[in-house]
Amino acid sequence: MRNQLETLAKPRPLLDRRGWAAFLAIGFVLIVLVPLLNILPGRGSMLHLSDYLIPLLGKYACYAILALSLDLVWGYAGILSLGHGAFFALGGYAMGMYLMRQIGTRGVYGHPVLPDFMVFLNWKELPWYWQGFDSFPFAMLMVLLAPGILALVLGWFAFRSRVTGVYISIVTQAMTFALLLAFFRNDMGFGGNNGLTDFKDILGFPIQAPSTRIGLYVVSVIVLGLCFLLCRFVTQSKLGRVLLAVRDAESRTRFLGYSPTAAKLFAFVLSALLAGIAGALYVPQVGIINPGEFSPANSIEIAIWVAVGGRGTLYGAILGGVVINLVKTWLTGAAPELWLFVLGGLFIASTLLFPKGIVGMVGQWKAWRDQKKAYALDDKAAAEKGAE
Amino acid sequence: MLQAANLNLYYGASHALRDVAVSAEIGKITCILGRNGVGKTSLMRALVGLQTVRSGSIMWEGQDITALKPHERAKRGIAMVPQGREIFPRLTVYENLETGLAPLPRGERKIEDEIFALFPVLHEMRNRRGGDLSGGQQQQLAIARALVTRPRLLLLDEPTEGIQPSIIKDIGRVIRDLANRGTMAIVLVEQYFDFARALADQFILLQRGEVVVEGDASRLDADDVRRYLTV
Amino acid sequence: MPLPSPLLQPATAGLSPDVVDRVRVSDTQLYLDGVSVSFDGFRAINNLALMVAPGELRTIIGPNGAGKTTMMDIITGKTKPDAGEVLFAGRIDLTRLDEVAIANLGIGRKFQKPTVFENLTVFENFELALKSARGAWKTLLGRLNSEALDRIAWALDTVGLETKVEDIAGSLSHGQKQWLEIGMLLVQDTQLILLDEPVAGMTDAETKQTAELILTLKGERTLVVVEHDMEFVRDLGAKVTVLHEGSVLSEGTVDHVQNDPRVIEVYLGR
Amino acid sequence: MAKPEDLQAIAVPEEAKALLAGAGPAASSEPVDFATALAGLKSDSFADKGKAIDALTALGDVRAIPVFRALADGRLLLRKSDGLMVIGAPSGNEIALTSPLDGSSLGAVSAGTLEPLFVNNNLRNVLREAVGRLGLSSSDQAARSMAANALLENATPETVALLREAYGRESVDGVKRVMALSLAAAEIAHPDKVKRLDSIAVLGTASDLRVRALLQARLNQEQDADVKAALVKAFDRMQTKITLYSYVENFIQGISLGSVLLLAAVGLAITFGVMGVINMAHGEMIMLGAYSAYLTQEIFRALLPPGWIGAYLIVALPVAFLIAAAVGVAIERGVIRFLYGRPLETMLATWGVSLCLQQAVRSIFGATNKEVANPSWMTGAIEVAGGLAVTWNRVYIIIFCFLVLGLIALILKRTAFGLHMRAVTQNRQMAAVMGIPTARVDAMTFALGSGIAGMAGVALSQIGNVSPNLGTIYIVDSFLVVVFGGVGSLMGTLVGALTLGVVNKILEPVAGAVLGKVVVLVCIILFIQKRPRGLFAAKGRSADA
Amino acid sequence: QDTIKVGVLHSLSGTMAISETTLKDTVLMMVDDINKKGGLLGKKVEAVVVDPASNWPLFAEKARELISKEKVSVVFGCWTSVSRKSVLPVFEELNSMLFYPVQYEGEESSKNVFYTGAAPNQQAIPAVEYLMSKEGGEVKRWVLAGTDYVYPRTTNKILESFLKAKGVKQEDIMINYTPFGHSDWQTIVADIKKFGSAGKKTAVVSTINGDANVPFYKELSNAGIKASDIPVVAFSVGEEELAGIDTKDLVGHLAAWNYFQSVKNPTNDAFIKQWKTFIKNDKRVTNDPMEATYIGFKMWAQAVAQAGTTNVDAVRQAMYGQKVKAPSGFTSVMNTNHHLSKPVLIGEIRPDGQFNTVWQTKGPVKADAWSKFIPESAKLTADWTFPWVCGNCEKPKYAALVN
Numbered sequence A: 001m002r003n004q005l006e007t008l009a010k011p012r013p014l015l016d017r018r019g020w021a022a023f024l025a026i027g028f029v030l031i032v033l034v035p036l037l038n039i040l041p042g043r044g045s046m047l048h049l050s051d052y053l054i055p056l057l058g059k060y061a062c063y064a065i066l067a068l069s070l071d072l073v074w075g076y077a078g079i080l081s082l083g084h085g086a087f088f089a090l091g092g093y094a095m096g097m098y099l100m101r102q103i104g105t106r107g108v109y110g111h112p113v114l115p116d117f118m119v120f121l122n123w124k125e126l127p128w129y130w131q132g133f134d135s136f137p138f139a140m141l142m143v144l145l146a147p148g149i150l151a152l153v154l155g156w157f158a159f160r161s162r163v164t165g166v167y168i169s170i171v172t173q174a175m176t177f178a179l180l181l182a183f184f185r186n187d188m189g190f191g192g193n194n195g196l197t198d199f200k201d202i203l204g205f206p207i208q209a210p211s212t213r214i215g216l217y218v219v220s221v222i223v224l225g226l227c228f229l230l231c232r233f234v235t236q237s238k239l240g241r242v243l244l245a246v247r248d249a250e251s252r253t254r255f256l257g258y259s260p261t262a263a264k265l266f267a268f269v270l271s272a273l274l275a276g277i278a279g280a281l282y283v284p285q286v287g288i289i290n291p292g293e294f295s296p297a298n299s300i301e302i303a304i305w306v307a308v309g310g311r312g313t314l315y316g317a318i319l320g321g322v323v324i325n326l327v328k329t330w331l332t333g334a335a336p337e338l339w340l341f342v343l344g345g346l347f348i349a350s351t352l353l354f355p356k357g358i359v360g361m362v363g364q365w366k367a368w369r370d371q372k373k374a375y376a377l378d379d380k381a382a383a384e385k386g387a388e
Numbered sequence B: 001m002l003q004a005a006n007l008n009l010y011y012g013a014s015h016a017l018r019d020v021a022v023s024a025e026i027g028k029i030t031c032i033l034g035r036n037g038v039g040k041t042s043l044m045r046a047l048v049g050l051q052t053v054r055s056g057s058i059m060w061e062g063q064d065i066t067a068l069k070p071h072e073r074a075k076r077g078i079a080m081v082p083q084g085r086e087i088f089p090r091l092t093v094y095e096n097l098e099t100g101l102a103p104l105p106r107g108e109r110k111i112e113d114e115i116f117a118l119f120p121v122l123h124e125m126r127n128r129r130g131g132d133l134s135g136g137q138q139q140q141l142a143i144a145r146a147l148v149t150r151p152r153l154l155l156l157d158e159p160t161e162g163i164q165p166s167i168i169k170d171i172g173r174v175i176r177d178l179a180n181r182g183t184m185a186i187v188l189v190e191q192y193f194d195f196a197r198a199l200a201d202q203f204i205l206l207q208r209g210e211v212v213v214e215g216d217a218s219r220l221d222a223d224d225v226r227r228y229l230t231v
Numbered sequence C: 001m002p003l004p005s006p007l008l009q010p011a012t013a014g015l016s017p018d019v020v021d022r023v024r025v026s027d028t029q030l031y032l033d034g035v036s037v038s039f040d041g042f043r044a045i046n047n048l049a050l051m052v053a054p055g056e057l058r059t060i061i062g063p064n065g066a067g068k069t070t071m072m073d074i075i076t077g078k079t080k081p082d083a084g085e086v087l088f089a090g091r092i093d094l095t096r097l098d099e100v101a102i103a104n105l106g107i108g109r110k111f112q113k114p115t116v117f118e119n120l121t122v123f124e125n126f127e128l129a130l131k132s133a134r135g136a137w138k139t140l141l142g143r144l145n146s147e148a149l150d151r152i153a154w155a156l157d158t159v160g161l162e163t164k165v166e167d168i169a170g171s172l173s174h175g176q177k178q179w180l181e182i183g184m185l186l187v188q189d190t191q192l193i194l195l196d197e198p199v200a201g202m203t204d205a206e207t208k209q210t211a212e213l214i215l216t217l218k219g220e221r222t223l224v225v226v227e228h229d230m231e232f233v234r235d236l237g238a239k240v241t242v243l244h245e246g247s248v249l250s251e252g253t254v255d256h257v258q259n260d261p262r263v264i265e266v267y268l269g270r
Numbered sequence D: 001m002a003k004p005e006d007l008q009a010i011a012v013p014e015e016a017k018a019l020l021a022g023a024g025p026a027a028s029s030e031p032v033d034f035a036t037a038l039a040g041l042k043s044d045s046f047a048d049k050g051k052a053i054d055a056l057t058a059l060g061d062v063r064a065i066p067v068f069r070a071l072a073d074g075r076l077l078l079r080k081s082d083g084l085m086v087i088g089a090p091s092g093n094e095i096a097l098t099s100p101l102d103g104s105s106l107g108a109v110s111a112g113t114l115e116p117l118f119v120n121n122n123l124r125n126v127l128r129e130a131v132g133r134l135g136l137s138s139s140d141q142a143a144r145s146m147a148a149n150a151l152l153e154n155a156t157p158e159t160v161a162l163l164r165e166a167y168g169r170e171s172v173d174g175v176k177r178v179m180a181l182s183l184a185a186a187e188i189a190h191p192d193k194v195k196r197l198d199s200i201a202v203l204g205t206a207s208d209l210r211v212r213a214l215l216q217a218r219l220n221q222e223q224d225a226d227v228k229a230a231l232v233k234a235f236d237r238m239q240t241k242i243t244l245y246s247y248v249e250n251f252i253q254g255i256s257l258g259s260v261l262l263l264a265a266v267g268l269a270i271t272f273g274v275m276g277v278i279n280m281a282h283g284e285m286i287m288l289g290a291y292s293a294y295l296t297q298e299i300f301r302a303l304l305p306p307g308w309i310g311a312y313l314i315v316a317l318p319v320a321f322l323i324a325a326a327v328g329v330a331i332e333r334g335v336i337r338f339l340y341g342r343p344l345e346t347m348l349a350t351w352g353v354s355l356c357l358q359q360a361v362r363s364i365f366g367a368t369n370k371e372v373a374n375p376s377w378m379t380g381a382i383e384v385a386g387g388l389a390v391t392w393n394r395v396y397i398i399i400f401c402f403l404v405l406g407l408i409a410l411i412l413k414r415t416a417f418g419l420h421m422r423a424v425t426q427n428r429q430m431a432a433v434m435g436i437p438t439a440r441v442d443a444m445t446f447a448l449g450s451g452i453a454g455m456a457g458v459a460l461s462q463i464g465n466v467s468p469n470l471g472t473i474y475i476v477d478s479f480l481v482v483v484f485g486g487v488g489s490l491m492g493t494l495v496g497a498l499t500l501g502v503v504n505k506i507l508e509p510v511a512g513a514v515l516g517k518v519v520v521l522v523c524i525i526l527f528i529q530k531r532p533r534g535l536f537a538a539k540g541r542s543a544d545a
Numbered sequence E: 001q002d003t004i005k006v007g008v009l010h011s012l013s014g015t016m017a018i019s020e021t022t023l024k025d026t027v028l029m030m031v032d033d034i035n036k037k038g039g040l041l042g043k044k045v046e047a048v049v050v051d052p053a054s055n056w057p058l059f060a061e062k063a064r065e066l067i068s069k070e071k072v073s074v075v076f077g078c079w080t081s082v083s084r085k086s087v088l089p090v091f092e093e094l095n096s097m098l099f100y101p102v103q104y105e106g107e108e109s110s111k112n113v114f115y116t117g118a119a120p121n122q123q124a125i126p127a128v129e130y131l132m133s134k135e136g137g138e139v140k141r142w143v144l145a146g147t148d149y150v151y152p153r154t155t156n157k158i159l160e161s162f163l164k165a166k167g168v169k170q171e172d173i174m175i176n177y178t179p180f181g182h183s184d185w186q187t188i189v190a191d192i193k194k195f196g197s198a199g200k201k202t203a204v205v206s207t208i209n210g211d212a213n214v215p216f217y218k219e220l221s222n223a224g225i226k227a228s229d230i231p232v233v234a235f236s237v238g239e240e241e242l243a244g245i246d247t248k249d250l251v252g253h254l255a256a257w258n259y260f261q262s263v264k265n266p267t268n269d270a271f272i273k274q275w276k277t278f279i280k281n282d283k284r285v286t287n288d289p290m291e292a293t294y295i296g297f298k299m300w301a302q303a304v305a306q307a308g309t310t311n312v313d314a315v316r317q318a319m320y321g322q323k324v325k326a327p328s329g330f331t332s333v334m335n336t337n338h339h340l341s342k343p344v345l346i347g348e349i350r351p352d353g354q355f356n357t358v359w360q361t362k363g364p365v366k367a368d369a370w371s372k373f374i375p376e377s378a379k380l381t382a383d384w385t386f387p388w389v390c391g392n393c394e395k396p397k398y399a400a401l402v403n
């Protein structure tokens, strides 16, 4: 008994041995092998990894971080945020503003300070909120602060007022919808519907150079790995259990003295930060940030990735984010007129067949096997008894 | 007449009922006893069809109902007072009772005054949401709701839980009375031993999903009880 | 990042001076006076007064719907009374605090309908209940020490769930959940323990055992127990308060209240 | 240029003779006959057409009225085969022809054999004025009223004379008032001060924006102090009235927007509010309803005489209900029933369903918008006063949505089905034990919610797009309304929708459409902090478990 | 067998599918046509269709896929400006070629894009001039209503400065922006009505985009605003949009385009016939962006034939001065600023949902990539031939070499 308790009480490891092995192996493939395959073999070679795959993979990594961030709040704290796209977009805009400032006089109107869209809409000077974005560290700070503060403020009000369930979902959706409309406005000074585009370089590296692309891709993968470990750390800690408790029976945790507000706020803000980082990595790789990222449908889609992958498992979310987008990339090219049927069908089928997501399949299979085993065992015992 | 035999029920890989047999006769009260977690509730749920059994058969009024859905069993006169009350929280007390009319033929859909006579508090609170009632009031509501269906087989899962002593006495009287009318078979799960013993005609005693003792109430002796019901 | 949580602070820190009240009934553990609450015009608690001394064991009985659970809701902050005073340790006005703050003062509760964390294991349920820092950062970095383990082991043993430690709480039977919740209260180690029908669904033997457990806690802890099982109430042998229609109907020893004709009329029956 | 040969075809013999005798087309100051003047309309030049119209008007022949109307509406046609000028009116798939000369029927032909005579906006104004002038002597009182009204702004000395004459003849009070107003308007610049003052006195009683413009214009020119004072007074009085009307208008618009939101949300109030199914395919149910309306209309167009077309919308309602309900049942039986108690998975699956439905409609009907006609009884507006107008389709939508909501409330609260519906969603297992056939109730509930969404689609097709994306437009708003009102409360949905509509319409003139909506959203976010379970929150113990 | 691949980058799902699907079909029709006539350079032309799903970053991804993976020789695609902006860096990075067939705000000239839709000076200015004329009704008061994004903003900015130059006072101009997909037009239509009842002839210049038009026109017709009272002239409403609206109450409202289906000439007759045959639906209509796609495709095919290769640099050179007899009835010419010379037509809506041309330019108008009415832009020249070789320069890049 005591021994069992001792084992149960041990701080949980970030990953078990097999987990680390898989983590490192995947990391090696993505960080070392993929770039090498792109660089080393000649273009015609069988082994050559096409140039166009690198930014694609980098994009998937960003989506994976985004999915991960949602899983943290949804899978563990039970907050189905339907506005996570907003945090992603804010991080993206912060990065986009930095990239815009880096254009300098290379814009079409050659204005030294103002981005093109401001020039042709007759803006005379840079609005105050654009100040400082020529500095990379400042922009990075804003990548964190913009989504972080928004999440803090919104979360603080909402969680304190005990806004839960679908209500919090709708609040977050309303938030992203409001931001969508606001950012669409040309008067806001963020480029309106077109958003920010035409980036030239990042930290002095030309953004379209293959080497920069590989660099951005590698950074994205590394950040994804780190975010994953960070989320694991949180979910494996006691706070992780508190979050689960809050998710399942929020009111009960209060009577135990835990403040659901604090726990949820922690998760929500952390998650918003991760989403912001994902957005910041995404923008230089796709070359555009525009208000479309705020659209409610985008945020719903993130939830779909997580659900398909497997909610509350972290790696399920990553898997979901990557797999769905992979399928989407493939089908929009391979079956441009039918792909919605396939994707929609996939969603339906996966919910019916794998209610716990792709990664839940394993557990489902195990449970099924255990049950079969138990049946067999009991049947044997019964047969023996009958024989006696 | 209810006759269930060889019931085997699993939760995933865990075997919750092992070859359990139970019977109930019209006009008689069958008591199911056993410690926490032995499978009493599981058995009741299997009888009403909320839990599918892996094997075994349930015969009621001469027909095999093992494959029937819960609402079909209700149509055949089976009703249950579940453990944990399971009131419809946002229906009013009266509406909660009305749900019991569903399995009745059209002409008979009426809540008998007798029900309110038995539980006057329900009449007083008929327009209050079921979920707002106190625990004991909900328990009374759950019993009343089952009676509204005019069952021929009544399954009671710890019906006295949380009810004040005076009403427990009333409930005891009613159960006896219902049995004596000779129109109803009753299966009662009860931890409150004195209550059970006073009512039971026959009993089964479960341990870890198995029937260990069964028989006529007169055979229910204190030793068995001590052996199987104490720690 | 500063977390806006009362959990980061000692129990009474930051409370406004008028919350930490004029020391009026300084030697009560729990003090209710003139408490009333209505729901849609229905008076569930009506000018209720109750005083429980530190270390006292108090039993509360009363008809269904008398307001016993509602009273516990008021004490634990779940329901705000319309009027009246509710003081903890003679000075802390509980009506101004929320559930979290109240729990952190050292008030623990078992609900009438067993409520546990169904998706966590029995062990994890205990771990969460365990007396320890409740702040977000603290829980992020928190570790279990061996003292805590001893406590869990003891509680597990007491409630008889040793074989179920790693089981998901949701798969427990009704009675087992009841026990789990009692166990959680034990590891939570609070000053004031509120038990709402702790022996409902227990066998007679278990009921006896529970009574013994409660008696060992008495003195060290203040306990308020609500029950309908008069056998059990008798076993506890403590002062009994009878509630009826939201206020006290009778108070005294078990014998006293059992023979009170009004109690017999509305509660015990003939 | 009109060739004499063509004219032969329209002309009754004598006239044709006269024409051939050499009367020039249009514009000549000599008196011309009707047929000749008519021929001038055939010109390709808008200027020449204008002259022909003037000539026709000058003849004062009431036969010109239907011709002018037809010309303005593009129904004045030339028969390709022989260049005969005819007036057309749609009749089934064909066009029924009448002669502009004597109104005699010329049979029906297919549209392809005809070519319309075009006018531009300028000419349309000329035509309207001409119709107005001729209409003053019409026997139809509505026509007289319209004619007088049309002369309010652009009266000429000549028309004033006509108007005065008509005023003298007029016996209907309502028409007389309109004529008086137009007469007054014509005299606002009268050299005689007294006349001007009289005119202002009459005009001051109106609350017409055109009159206000007249007064304002006069105010800028008026020299006389007395008249000026009278003008200012009349203007201010009118201004107050108009401002008041504009508040009323804002409010009505708000209710109208609210009713649209409500319509979009009612189905969801059942599938989501009552059943708790996060139904992302709700918008597609609305879309199916709109396409049902389109289909019904096409069937009507193809199979029934044109007089019936106005009724298609009525028929479309049950059709849409059935189609959407059938699809709803299919979804419930095929997908959702496996997912009860797992709302989030339901969300995922219904999202998949919504993608499939969108694509299916796109594949079947094409990606482009479909035209769904407004039946004539749904077009136009009720003009109250002071520019305050409520369009008929809005009025019908408001009425319709209240009817639907009332119906649902009745079903939920007053029928056994309603009771079972609520019981099943609150505790499915226990409902089954009580003898409620849960599967059937689930299917029927979902069918009801979907069917109502379908009916909403029919209504919404009257004011918006009918395209595969239709559903996505409404889905966010619908959830917003249901949640804002309080999940599970029909009253909440009603009040929520109307509140959002009115608040939106109050903000829109102040903040603009975009910012207005942003502000509304922010208000919702803030409001939910105050009432974390919506406007009409479920109360009691069960709510905060 | 070796084929020449042509990328088609139009949204087939999402909000833009309504407009863009038709353009995809148009390209397929053109490909079909050219193959029937024996292909290009002796090879078959193969269309590679992808669906960027109205998702702007996805446009960039799909563009990269078409160019890098599918190795297409040219791409026909995009509708919204933001989608064009999104793919632009990709085309420039990979030096490929895009044909953009939609009227847009101008202010752009990329070496890798050929713009076959109208620039503001080919639509907006002529339309307003017409309305100011006697024939157009001598409009004195103007409502500029648009969807809040670059194209309307830019167009309205240009128009505003144009109107003021013509002596229109500020109080006679009302500017209104609405969000994408705006569906409740009650307030705005009521405002327009009020604005228009001030005694001066008023017109609405609409740059309202896409889906929002249907509810706008429905409200307009229900509110009883007749074209003869307050005409609305639109730059984004064509035959296809009207096909989704009951037009009986919209007769007389206007649109300005470079092409109308109702234009009568043999090229157009053939074009319409080809389209109806290809799409197998007699009710389908043609519209301006389709014509622009047609022109673009023809020009590209001619340029490839002329260059004898699909090499982007060679084809680009061959594009300049390329002429196509367009369905508009005029010959369109590709200029060195990568924009076309096209006629401007103004039409009034007919009851049958077609347009009746009420005014047109004498000949093709050359598109300005940079508007003369925006100060910063007026300075710029787009010319991709020697000595300029630049899309946005104040002086030729190779000015030194010229002298």
Ligand SMILES: Nc1ncnc2c1ncn2[C@@H]1O[C@H](COP(=O)(O)OP(=O)(O)OP(=O)(O)O)[C@@H](O)[C@H]1O
Pocket (backbone or CB within 6 Å): B011, B014, B016, B034, B035, B036, B037, B038, B039, B040, B041, B042, B043, B083, C170, C171, C172, C173, C174, C175, C176, C201
């Ligand atoms: N949903 C479930 N999933 C897994 N195991 C379950 C589930 N429900 C019950 N069990 C297990 O099955 C066994 C029997 O449970 P059951 O509820 O039938 O007991 P019981 O005899 O009614 O107990 P009590 O007296 O406490 O109500 C218990 O060990 C319990 O842990």
Ligand SMILES: Nc1ncnc2c1ncn2[C@@H]1O[C@H](COP(=O)(O)OP(=O)(O)OP(=O)(O)O)[C@@H](O)[C@H]1O
Pocket (backbone or CB within 6 Å): B128, B132, B133, B134, B135, B136, B137, B162, C039, C040, C042, C043, C044, C062, C063, C064, C065, C066, C067, C068, C069, C070, C071, C112, D540, D541
């Ligand atoms: N939210 C509410 N709305 C309406 N009535 C309520 C609400 N909460 C409690 N009540 C009523 O208040 C009374 C007191 O309920 P309470 O649960 O406190 O009773 P109790 O003494 O605990 O009874 P029991 O012994 O049955 O558990 C009951 O009549 C109940 O119906």
Ligand SMILES: NC(N)=O
Pocket (backbone or CB within 6 Å): E079, E080, E081, E102, E103, E104, E105, E151, E236
């Ligand atoms: N370029 C346009 N019309 O978006």
Ligand SMILES: [Mg+2]
Pocket (backbone or CB within 6 Å): B040, B041, B042, B083, C173, C174, C175
């Ligand atoms: Mg049980």
Ligand SMILES: [Mg+2]
Pocket (backbone or CB within 6 Å): B134, B135, B136, C068, C069, C070, C112, C196
């Ligand atoms: Mg209670």
